[in-house]
Amino acid sequence: MALTFCCLTFAVDPASLQDFCVADKFACLLIAVKLNGFACKNPAWVQANDFSFSGLHNPGNTGNPFGSAITPVTVAQIPALNTLGISLVRIDYAPWGVVVPHYHPRATEIITVIEGSLEVGFVTSNPDNRLISKTLQKGDVFVFPVGLVHFQRNVGHMNAVTISGLNSQNPGVITIGNAVFGSKPDISTDILAKAFQVDKNIVQQIQGKF
Amino acid sequence: MALTFCCLTFAVDPASLQDFCVADKFACLLIAVKLNGFACKNPAWVQANDFSFSGLHNPGNTGNPFGSAITPVTVAQIPALNTLGISLVRIDYAPWGVVVPHYHPRATEIITVIEGSLEVGFVTSNPDNRLISKTLQKGDVFVFPVGLVHFQRNVGHMNAVTISGLNSQNPGVITIGNAVFGSKPDISTDILAKAFQVDKNIVQQIQGKF
Amino acid sequence: MALTFCCLTFAVDPASLQDFCVADKFACLLIAVKLNGFACKNPAWVQANDFSFSGLHNPGNTGNPFGSAITPVTVAQIPALNTLGISLVRIDYAPWGVVVPHYHPRATEIITVIEGSLEVGFVTSNPDNRLISKTLQKGDVFVFPVGLVHFQRNVGHMNAVTISGLNSQNPGVITIGNAVFGSKPDISTDILAKAFQVDKNIVQQIQGKF
Amino acid sequence: MALTFCCLTFAVDPASLQDFCVADKFACLLIAVKLNGFACKNPAWVQANDFSFSGLHNPGNTGNPFGSAITPVTVAQIPALNTLGISLVRIDYAPWGVVVPHYHPRATEIITVIEGSLEVGFVTSNPDNRLISKTLQKGDVFVFPVGLVHFQRNVGHMNAVTISGLNSQNPGVITIGNAVFGSKPDISTDILAKAFQVDKNIVQQIQGKF
Amino acid sequence: MALTFCCLTFAVDPASLQDFCVADKFACLLIAVKLNGFACKNPAWVQANDFSFSGLHNPGNTGNPFGSAITPVTVAQIPALNTLGISLVRIDYAPWGVVVPHYHPRATEIITVIEGSLEVGFVTSNPDNRLISKTLQKGDVFVFPVGLVHFQRNVGHMNAVTISGLNSQNPGVITIGNAVFGSKPDISTDILAKAFQVDKNIVQQIQGKF
Amino acid sequence: MALTFCCLTFAVDPASLQDFCVADKFACLLIAVKLNGFACKNPAWVQANDFSFSGLHNPGNTGNPFGSAITPVTVAQIPALNTLGISLVRIDYAPWGVVVPHYHPRATEIITVIEGSLEVGFVTSNPDNRLISKTLQKGDVFVFPVGLVHFQRNVGHMNAVTISGLNSQNPGVITIGNAVFGSKPDISTDILAKAFQVDKNIVQQIQGKF
Structure with a gap:
């Protein structure tokens, strides 16, 4: 039976328990229960690529309503x-x-x-x-x-x-x-009408866009 | 010359440097520079009243638009x-x-x-x-x-x-x-129109309420 | 073979690694090793009930020696x-x-x-x-x-x-x-007699109550 | 008018804001308001003695009731x-x-x-x-x-x-x-009698020793 | 008599005690005792410039031994x-x-x-x-x-x-x-010779460069 | 199939989630994925020996180049x-x-x-x-x-x-x-020659010792 997991603890401050704890993505593929962060890859298997990412010089696609x-x-x-x-x-x-x-x-x-x-x-x-x-x-x-x-x-x-x-x-x-007008399901129109001091139909109009 | 100040450090976690550090409000009245928190009152002058507040059984006044x-x-x-x-x-x-x-x-x-x-x-x-x-x-x-x-x-x-x-x-x-439609000064109508995908005049109408 | 676990990291400060990490009690039932806290339930399975509790308006039973x-x-x-x-x-x-x-x-x-x-x-x-x-x-x-x-x-x-x-x-x-007179096993009578500056028989009398 | 103060912030975790912050005891002598910790001595005036203490090899005096x-x-x-x-x-x-x-x-x-x-x-x-x-x-x-x-x-x-x-x-x-039987003023005899399940006169007897 | 100070507490984690605590550089000019960080500028006097810096597009001068x-x-x-x-x-x-x-x-x-x-x-x-x-x-x-x-x-x-x-x-x-061969004063030649397993004259030669 | 793991979260500050979390070394022997620390041993199985170590009075062997x-x-x-x-x-x-x-x-x-x-x-x-x-x-x-x-x-x-x-x-x-001259593999001789302002052959000589 295959069973593994994806466990981690996080370090808000820099005093972690070892030099680093590279997230073990393979373990995560097999995970049955979700965890707060990620398991550490065996340090012996860590490679420079685990510490890197390529492509930040590439422009993103701004062809969307927000530009x-x-x-x-x-x-x-x-x-x-x-x-x-x-x-x-x-x-x-x-x-x-x-x-x-x-x-x-x-x-x-x-x-x-x-x-x-x-x-x-x-x-x-x-x-x-x-x-x-x-x-x-x-x-x-x-x-x-x-x-x-x-x-x-x-x-x-x-x-x-x-x-x-x-x-x-x-x-x-x-x-x-997104949080206020685009939640799933919607927040009650009545609450948003009070929150923004507008008519309910304006709230519904905005909700319809999201 | 009277000069005092209002200094403090805060403890997000419970391991502070002493039993407690009662905020010294009197020091704050005289303060010249603002600080991150409050100075500690001399522990010898601390009283039970520094640890208490009265009136939480009193209903607040809900006579406002939000009720x-x-x-x-x-x-x-x-x-x-x-x-x-x-x-x-x-x-x-x-x-x-x-x-x-x-x-x-x-x-x-x-x-x-x-x-x-x-x-x-x-x-x-x-x-x-x-x-x-x-x-x-x-x-x-x-x-x-x-x-x-x-x-x-x-x-x-x-x-x-x-x-x-x-x-x-x-x-x-x-x-x-308040943060989005009631800031002082206003956030540009254009930005909010894009954010909520509505006409600028609706944004201005809402801003006018705040 | 059934095997799962109950893993968690804790957040003393509010900067956790995601919006929340609902404790996965089902995982805990099957756990083989104890952990420092709880695993996170899959966020997709989280429900409002995971965030709530009922009955705090019910009086507890004060029919005990402490009242x-x-x-x-x-x-x-x-x-x-x-x-x-x-x-x-x-x-x-x-x-x-x-x-x-x-x-x-x-x-x-x-x-x-x-x-x-x-x-x-x-x-x-x-x-x-x-x-x-x-x-x-x-x-x-x-x-x-x-x-x-x-x-x-x-x-x-x-x-x-x-x-x-x-x-x-x-x-x-x-x-x-409980900690001092009711520990299991008892703290040595001699130590408690010195700690409270009383005869050992008084210590033993108190220990007998716990 | 001489006026100085004794201000500090503490670091529970090791990520402080500089290499060190030696407590400025001189500042503390003149302090008007108490603070949560100590001010930092000017780093230029710090000396090796600020980091040291002598005499831990000397036995303390055990001639007291606790030995x-x-x-x-x-x-x-x-x-x-x-x-x-x-x-x-x-x-x-x-x-x-x-x-x-x-x-x-x-x-x-x-x-x-x-x-x-x-x-x-x-x-x-x-x-x-x-x-x-x-x-x-x-x-x-x-x-x-x-x-x-x-x-x-x-x-x-x-x-x-x-x-x-x-x-x-x-x-x-x-x-x-000290905390339970030797506080100043005393905790009510009645509370301690319930806490330790003994007669009030035994509580008073113990309190009398502290 | 003019006397002010420069006091601060720091937040390694994001849960500080207010929205922000802009360092009060003016207070620091007058400071008598050094502190762990900086005092907060009065929020009412804070300006956008306190949150900004210009010139990161300018190349630094690489005309030095390290290039x-x-x-x-x-x-x-x-x-x-x-x-x-x-x-x-x-x-x-x-x-x-x-x-x-x-x-x-x-x-x-x-x-x-x-x-x-x-x-x-x-x-x-x-x-x-x-x-x-x-x-x-x-x-x-x-x-x-x-x-x-x-x-x-x-x-x-x-x-x-x-x-x-x-x-x-x-x-x-x-x-x-700098820390090992360029400290002021020098670390003993003997210690560095052992640390790097070289002759003392090589250590001295390197120390001379710093 | 035997599968267990070794999971932990760490407490930089003293406010952990329970009295203690004794590392479960047995779990670690069977672990498939490495973790940031250790799983907690079941508190019911914890013994005084888990909290102790013997032999700190024994001198270590100083028969090495550093003495x-x-x-x-x-x-x-x-x-x-x-x-x-x-x-x-x-x-x-x-x-x-x-x-x-x-x-x-x-x-x-x-x-x-x-x-x-x-x-x-x-x-x-x-x-x-x-x-x-x-x-x-x-x-x-x-x-x-x-x-x-x-x-x-x-x-x-x-x-x-x-x-x-x-x-x-x-x-x-x-x-x-070790970190500078004894890394595996070596840091480029050129970098270390610049760092210590010495000839490359001296760098290579030192690297040879580690």
């Missing part, structure tokens, strides 16, 4: 990131392309502009809800604190490219539109 | 919660009152119904955006995982009351409507 | 609390009922009085061993810092009820009497 | 331990000397016998309250898990000596006898 | 990184330029090649001391686990550029050559 | 150290014996001299690379902060003995010589 494309490099792409608490992401923006308001529940993001000009911003928590925003040029760096709603918009007529570091192996993404 | 009222008991109310990583909150709900979609960036919430019936739910992160919801009766307990968008709605014709524990001395609240 | 009854809501009752670092507890007190001196090695407790009047207190560590105590009325809130010995006593002629939040999925309870 | 003496080396003795999360302690035991039941709320203890023979033990939490004990000889090592009640007793006719490592800069000590 | 140049973006460059646990670094490499063996005591590094070809590698701890290395091309990503010795070398005839994310606001750098 | 011998007591020797975050080590030094420059990526070390006289020191990070050193006598205690390169040398004509506490169940050791 943006995300290329993540998390533990899903590099198994050695397991337990190490960091990831990268490349984002491509068509002219006026947008990364719509979202937040990462498990990571702060530090973003740098490789090409183009971007308007970026984040909003502080209640009760201030202050928007802190800035237009970034090539070579500029900006910080989105963990858990705060933020967005990026290409404000130039050229394509734009950014690279970000995030301090989690799996930062998570919660896009406000 | 709900929040009574928090965080480090702002009990200085001894400083460094201890927990807080309580009482919520009152008028009939059909709602706590609109929001999240806590720094805490999981465990809620129990003291009186009434509530529909509660939260939405998972991308890409699933699954709504996990349930109607709770008196004595039911439910969990909202840290960082996920959630809501509560009184589904009865009576007032309802809940008490929640949250694992942070200052959980933070980000109400989706 | 108190504990109803915990930890990861043992709500599998979704796994990795989320919080729990609740309801306590019922008969008139003059007592929760005898004990401590929680892994959690601070924030308690609120739902009904009745209680004397509560905790003792600081060496060398001060200061008792910080207060009589609480309905609606009062009090904090017992992690790891400190504390107690509660109903000081009214009516039943009393409290609800507490604790910042661990499994706070642990160490009752001083 | 034992504790010589701690914590952040109080070595300012550089500030933020580094470890300490040492030497204990001397006269023949049949005892370190009475106590626990450390913030540290696990690993103990080794330098000279002599000791009975050591700890008790697990509710509901098992199992005593795990062993007689140690010279060169033996034993572990007391964080937060559990433990004790040591010299079981030979010679002096004994142990050295322990504890994983906190300030582990804290809660001696059961 | 490489480091441009860090840590809390020293962006005060808002204070407590947020992440930083970026750009590195320029002249043809055959090298970043010599070094390690970061407080961060894992995830590196991506913006231009050029690089040989990179790291060495595992005792007893294996295995070199895990790979030649990276433009768009490749690689991971150096926290605390392990690693290096990069431009293996092309063109300039090379990399950008890295590191999961600390202040990762720290320990260059092996 | 020193390390006797570690980590989770490999005491399975109960699993999740508890501490370990001990005894070191023996022949006259003029040396523990060559090394560092622990996961632990601060606090060392005390049981017998003899030692020169000890550590080097701070870039850019200062300051050597902080001291000659220790019997009974002296010294601290090596986590991640910094340090060394010890017997400066007397007698054997010396030290005992250290380290705040990790598995501190890890990276010996500079």
Whole structure:
């Protein structure tokens, strides 16, 4: 009988129990129960490729309604990131392309502009809800604190490219539109009508788009 | 010359450096620079009142558009919660009152119904955006995982009351409507129109309400 | 051959590796080796019931020598609390009922009085061993810092009820009497006689009660 | 007007913000408000002596009712331990000397016998309250898990000596006898009589000794 | 009398006590005692510039013996990184330029090649001391686990550029050559001769270079 | 078919999910996939021996080129150290014996001299690379902060003995010589020649010794 599993513990802080714990993807294929992270590959079988990923220089496809494309490099792409608490992401923006308001529940993001000009911003928590925003040029760096709603918009007529570091192996993404108007099943129209102080038919209209 | 300050370090985990570190509110009144938390009151001057708060049995005023009222008991109310990583909150709900979609960036919430019936739910992160919801009766307990968008709605014709524990001395609240449509200044109409896939005039109409 | 397991990693802080990791109790039934926590249930199989518990409005049975009854809501009752670092507890007190001196090695407790009047207190560590105590009325809130010995006593002629939040999925309870005089096997009479500065026969008399 | 302060943040995990943060004791002498730990001495003024302590080879004075003496080396003795999360302690035991039941709320203890023979033990939490004990000889090592009640007793006719490592800069000590029967002011006799299932006069007799 | 200070606590994990704690550099100018991190700027005075840095597109000056140049973006460059646990670094490499063996005591590094070809590698701890290395091309990503010795070398005839994310606001750098042969004062020749199993005059020759 | 596994999560901080989690070495013998730590032995089968180790009073064999011998007591020797975050080590030094420059990526070390006289020191990070050193006598205690390169040398004509506490169940050791000149395979001669500013033939000569 074949039975294996996919077990892991995670290290939010850098003091893990060994040099590294490369995620064992083969074990995961056979897994019967899901686990919080991944099993460690036998260190003797670890190879340099477990620590690497190729293709971050390739533009993503921005041919979508938002005009943006995300290329993540998390533990899903590099198994050695397991337990190490960091990831990268490349984002491509068509002219006026947008990364719509979202937040990462498990990571702060530090973003740098490789090409183009971007308007970026984040909003502080209640009760201030202050928007802190800035237009970034090539070579500029900006910080989105963990858990705060933020967005990026290409404000130039050229394509734009950014690279970000995030301090989690799996930062998570919660896009406000998807979470609020696109959940499966829908949140009650009544609740959203109160939340956004609009008529229910506008809520239903927005829900219909998601 | 009077000069004092308000300094603190926080303990996310329970291994702090002493038994407790009661926030020194008097020091804070005189503070020149803001700090991450609060200074510790001299342990010799600490009193039982520093560890307590009164009035959580009093109903909040639900006479507002949402029909709900929040009574928090965080480090702002009990200085001894400083460094201890927990807080309580009482919520009152008028009939059909709602706590609109929001999240806590720094805490999981465990809620129990003291009186009434509530529909509660939260939405998972991308890409699933699954709504996990349930109607709770008196004595039911439910969990909202840290960082996920959630809501509560009184589904009865009576007032309802809940008490929640949250694992942070200052959980933070980000109400989706406020953060997205009510920020100061506003997020560009264009970005929100793309985010919610609606016309800009609807965005402006919603922004006008906040 | 049937073989499965029960694996988990815990999150003292809220930055876990996914939205949640619901404890897989079925896996635990078949487990051969014990683990530090629980495996995660496949997220696709998770249901709202995994996040809930019913019956916290029911009084516990205080018909015992202490006149108190504990109803915990930890990861043992709500599998979704796994990795989320919080729990609740309801306590019922008969008139003059007592929760005898004990401590929680892994959690601070924030308690609120739902009904009745209680004397509560905790003792600081060496060398001060200061008792910080207060009589609480309905609606009062009090904090017992992690790891400190504390107690509660109903000081009214009516039943009393409290609800507490604790910042661990499994706070642990160490009752001083049980640990010191009721261990299995007994601690040497000689050691306890020195510890409490009494005759050995008094130690043996107390040990006999446990 | 001279005014300075004594501020610090602590590092439970090893990822502090610099190589070290030597506690600035001079600042502490002038401090007006108490803080959670200590300020960092200017790194340029740090000296090797800030990282050292002398005299751990000297026997402590065991001429006391317990026949034992504790010589701690914590952040109080070595300012550089500030933020580094470890300490040492030497204990001397006269023949049949005892370190009475106590626990450390913030540290696990690993103990080794330098000279002599000791009975050591700890008790697990509710509901098992199992005593795990062993007689140690010279060169033996034993572990007391964080937060559990433990004790040591010299079981030979010679002096004994142990050295322990504890994983906190300030582990804290809660001696059961002191906390329960020796608090200032006393815990109500009635509560302790119920806790230990003895007559109130026995409780008062024990309290009188502390 | 003017007196202020520069106090902070840091957040290795994302559960800080507020949305952010921008380092207050002005306070630091006046500081009398050094602290573990930085004070928080008053949130009302925070501006978008506190979250940003410009110039990461500018090549560093590689006209030095190593043929490489480091441009860090840590809390020293962006005060808002204070407590947020992440930083970026750009590195320029002249043809055959090298970043010599070094390690970061407080961060894992995830590196991506913006231009050029690089040989990179790291060495595992005792007893294996295995070199895990790979030649990276433009768009490749690689991971150096926290605390392990690693290096990069431009293996092309063109300039090379990399950008890295590191999961600390202040990762720290320990260059092996500097720490071992360039310390002030020198480590005893005798110790280094044993450490590297060479004659003392070779040790002295190397020390003379640093 | 026999299949079991060896699963664990680690506790950098002391708030684990139960009293202890003794490493299950039997499970590890049968393990198919490696894990980040160890499974917990069934608490009912735990014995005092799982918490103990014997023989730390025995001198190690210093008959080697360095004239020193390390006797570690980590989770490999005491399975109960699993999740508890501490370990001990005894070191023996022949006259003029040396523990060559090394560092622990996961632990601060606090060392005390049981017998003899030692020169000890550590080097701070870039850019200062300051050597902080001291000659220790019997009974002296010294601290090596986590991640910094340090060394010890017997400066007397007698054997010396030290005992250290380290705040990790598995501190890890990276010996500079082994990591830089003794890796398998070798680091390129060219890189090391630049790193140490010496001719390649000297690098090759040193590499030949490892």
